[in-house]
Amino acid sequence: GENVEQHPSTLSVQEGDSAVIKCTYSDSASNYFPWYKQELGKGPQLIIDIRSNVGEKKDQRIAVTLNKTAKHFSLHITETQPEDSAVYFCAAPPGGALIQGAQKLVFGQGTRLTINP
Amino acid sequence: DVKVTQSSRYLVKRTGEKVFLECVQDMDHENMFWYRQDPGLGLRLIYFSYDVKMKEKGDIPEGYSVSREKKERFSLILESASTNQTSMYLCASSLGGQGAHEQYFGPGTRLTVT
Numbered sequence: 001g002e003n004v005e006q007h008p009s010t011l012s013v014q015e016g017d018s019a020v021i022k023c024t025y026s027d028s029a030s031n032y033f034p035w036y037k038q039e040l041g042k043g044p045q046l047i048i049d050i051r052s053n054v055g056e057k058k059d060q061r062i063a064v065t066l067n068k069t070a071k072h073f074s075l076h077i078t079e080t081q082p083e084d085s086a087v088y089f090c091a092a093p094p095g096g097a098l099i100q101g102a103q104k105l106v107f108g109q110g111t112r113l114t115i116n117p
Numbered sequence: 118d119v120k121v122t123q124s125s126r127y128l129v130k131r132t133g134e135k136v137f138l139e140c141v142q143d144m145d146h147e148n149m150f151w152y153r154q155d156p157g158l159g160l161r162l163i164y165f166s167y168d169v170k171m172k173e174k175g176d177i178p179e180g181y182s183v184s185r186e187k188k189e190r191f192s193l194i195l196e197s198a199s200t201n202q203t204s205m206y207l208c209a210s211s212l213g214g215q216g217a218h219e220q221y222f223g224p225g226t227r228l229t230v231t
Contacts, residue, residue: 001176009157032217043121043207043222044160051217089159093217103148103217104175107160 002027002094006108014116019080021111023090024072030092033066033073034105038087048075077113085115120144121223123208129229136195138226140208147213149191150220151175151183154205166191167213198230 003026013019025033031052036044050057050064050073057064061080066073077084091105124139142149148167152160152175162175164183172183180202184192191210195202205227209220 004159006159034217034219036222041224043209043224045222046219049217049219103211104162104165105220106162106176107152109157109159 002030002092002106004090004092004106004108006090006111008111009109010112010114012114012116013080015080015082017080019077019084019113019115021075021088021090021113022072023074023092023108024070025092025106026071027092027094028068028071030094032093032103033064034091035062035064035075036089036091036107038089038110040086044089080115082115082117085113087112121208121210121221123206123223123226125226126224127227127229129231130195130198131231132199134195134198134230136198136228136230138193138195138206138208138228140191140193140210140223141189142191142208142210142221143189144210144221145188146210146221147188148211148218149185150209150211151181151191151193152207152209153177154207154225160207163193198228200230202228203230204228 006023034049037047038044063076088111090108121142150165151163166172166185182194208223211218211220
């Protein structure tokens with residue numbers, strides 16, 4: 001089955017600097033790669049996703065890059081702000097995991113990002 | 118705005134008790150999911166459902182069962198709670214149909230089994 005590894009487990013950066021979180025996956029049939037952000041006391045929320053037919057996607061200060069050959073994808077946050085402090089999760093679906101329209105996801109272990117003022 | 122609500126934010130139960138965790142979504146989503154979240158392990162899928170009365174095992178179904186009698190409600194049942202089931206439980210829902218869809222999460226239930 002799919003295995004998703006996420007690094008680092010904790011990351012501390014100065015406000016205004018960039019942060020990068022990396023994930024690797026094992027199933028070459030995976031074709032969808034979302035990133036979720038979990039703020040304190042809340043459930044995870046989708047912030048950006050990428051599908052296997054593109055190599056990069058940007059949304060304001062966040063971007064995701066995908067390298068299908070190497071089976072890894074990364075989240076990039078530029079000009080970090082205090083509100084970016086949260087736990088971030090990457091995820092990937094096991095290939096062929098679409099059952100009656102329900103897309104299973106395997107999540108990474110999570111990265112606790114702290115932005116220092 | 119999608120809303121996924123969970124019946125309790127915090128729950129304390131004794132070993133051997135039967136525990137019900139309830140989840141309700143208001144967006145007419147076909148799919149619903151139960152995860153548990155543990156430090157260093159991320160989110161692990163327990164069960165999911167793609168239609169009323171339909172369910173599929175996730176990656177860690179042992180010790181759990183689920184019920185989906187109505188489209189908007191998905192219940193997680195711990196038949197006989199054990200201390201290793203102390204965890205944060207997250208419910209999520211998503212649209213059905215072809216392709217991948219965003220999962221919307223509830224705020225979580227922190228369950229402590231003593």
